[in-house]
Amino acid sequence: MPEHPTDTRRAFFAMLTKGLGALAAAIAVVPGLALLAAPLRRAIIRGAGQPLRVAVDHDVKPDKPIRVTATGELHDAWLRLDHVTVGSCWLVRATEGAPIRAFSTVCPHLGCGVDFNEKTNKFDCPCHASSFDLDGRCLSGPSPRGLDELEVSADGHEVLVRYRRFRTGTSKKVPMEETPE
């Protein structure tokens, strides 16, 4: 502990300097951290919320999943693209005339693109070997949940899919676009 009065003064000045310096540092750093944290509070990439035409009905044959891409509007940070591939999905029909179901190709484990294995009639993830049946259920592998089903609207002719992305690695299916604007 400082005993001499000069030591007290000196300690006070040292503290003051540190305080002023910390304040200056905070002025420079804290707003920058707010900027850095922006993606936590707003959706930087926003896909189209509306149904996108991906196929015509008769292209989807029973037990023969087809992979289609959804093209629509995409907002990416400052950019707005009107006609761009926003994602892809598998269209599956169980039997002739049965409704078409759509599964995102994004593996719920770590986000690789799930492929269809014609020999086993299953969806396989090429990265970590998760495997899913035609209903999207996870049969084996590390995926925490089944394939993410997407909303389909079909009028008997055109197949429209509402493409969305979901958080990977969680057992619950949480849409990513739901981060507040």
Place this chain on the structure above:
Amino acid sequence: MNTGPVAFPPPARARGAVKPWRAWLHERLGLAGLEKAILGGEMPGGASLWHTLGGVAAGLFVVEAVTGLFLALFYAPSVQTAWASVAYIQDQLPLGWFVRGLHSFGSSALIVVAGLHLLAVLVLGAYRRPRELNWMLGLGLFGLTVLFALSGYLLPWDQKGYWAKLVEATIAGNTPVVGGAVQQIIQGGSAFGNLTVTHAFAAHALLLPVAFVALVVLHIYLYRKHGPTPKWSMSADEIVARTVPAWPYQSMRNAAVGLFVLALVMLAVVVHHGAALESPADPTSSYLARPEWYALPLYQLRMYFEGPLEIVATMIIPGVVTALLLALPFLDRAPTNRPSDRKRVISATGLSLIALGALSALAVSKDARDPVYAKGRAEEETRTREARRLALKGMPAEGGLAVFLNDPLNHARAIWDERCSGCHGLVGTGGDKGPDFKDYDSRAWIRGFLENPEGLLHMGTAKIDKGMKAVDGTREEIDALAEMVYAQTGAPDADAARAAHGRELVAQKDCDTCHELDGEGENAGPNLAGRGTLAWIEAVIADAGQGRLFGEKNKMPKFAGKLTPAEIEDLAHFVIAQKTGH
């Protein structure tokens, strides 16, 4: 931090109660030596405000580095993305405007403080033996600071950055012999383009910081080696008697002045809501290019040297001044640091300052009195507001000027070209199958329609079976009927009395045989209530075959379902915007 068992030797010979974690670090890093190296300097003759300037400049550089890093996390250097990403930082990200403002106004503050530092060194005579090399290093740092500012100014790729840099690059290009090559390397090609942005960004964010830090380290090392220069008026005894440790006596002053400068910078940031961002660079515009404030003296100086003499202002005078400054420690042979012994240096410094101030004032006052400049500024401000507002909708991929495509009218024009122009005209030459919309729904257009509905500009090309007949009436009667139709569009300048007269003529002229006027009723011709309003035009575009519109006589395709309601609205605005007259 110092909880839990102490797993390392406790401090043995530390002064007072040293915290165990400090002792631990000291044993491994030699903390005390580092501390002594950083904080151990002395202030011969005492601490002073004069001596704060170098430290404050260094502090501002750190602020620039920190804010610059945050900005670089969001900035994308290319012609297509530069403006868009800066507008995104400025207008959409939380506190983006503040960080960018700190960076921009901070750089101005850095130039001011570095300039004052230079001035203090000149006045104190601190450039003299044995500090000649450190003086030159300092000048080098000042030069780098200016290069930082010049390269940073371009990065947003807005009007002011683009044009200021274009002029500077051209000046560099006018250097004898090497100029052309230098310019092409700086701008990455024979003209401004993507490589200009990437080059400026790499220089600004990589090359210059590395060079600056290297010079600063040397600068501080030499400063510490030779120590600060006390005021000339002190005797040797006085200097010794007043000497204090730099920490914390000088450091405290540095921190206080630094914080004060930062407060001023923040004030400027808040008052101006961050740094300016003008509309995207438009290489085809006639922008009134002005440099940043620190380059105004050179800009003004150039005015006095025209043609082949231009190089005197752009190269020779700045070159001679720089050479004189660098050589100053060797030219100054005065016996002491006293200003009275260095009259030539002090008076040259004073005169230079006056010249810089006068040139800047001339440049500013000339623009302030110039109506052409004021008009150019006002136009740019409008354009800036428009561009920034339109950018909020999301930038088109082409970036930059393409932001104006977000304008509903521009958007509508694209739809028009694709969907409407096959049948309709826009320029008064008539459509192929429908009316021409040049000056649509002006009094002249309506009168022309009433007088000759089958005219080339009206329904003639639509070839409607049993279409409308020309109105038979006096000039006044037709004017009144036209005014009645004109008033339906909601035009604010409609003459109510004349329109009312026209309303009376409707039955008299048998208009009501085919036209209803209640907004609901269906008849052979369109219901005239609200004809020409936005909603009415939208309804026509959506489905002109509705009973209250053209009904069975309609030949225009239905666009509801093919265009979104928003597109139809944009298109209706576009049609209304064709009316330029009255």
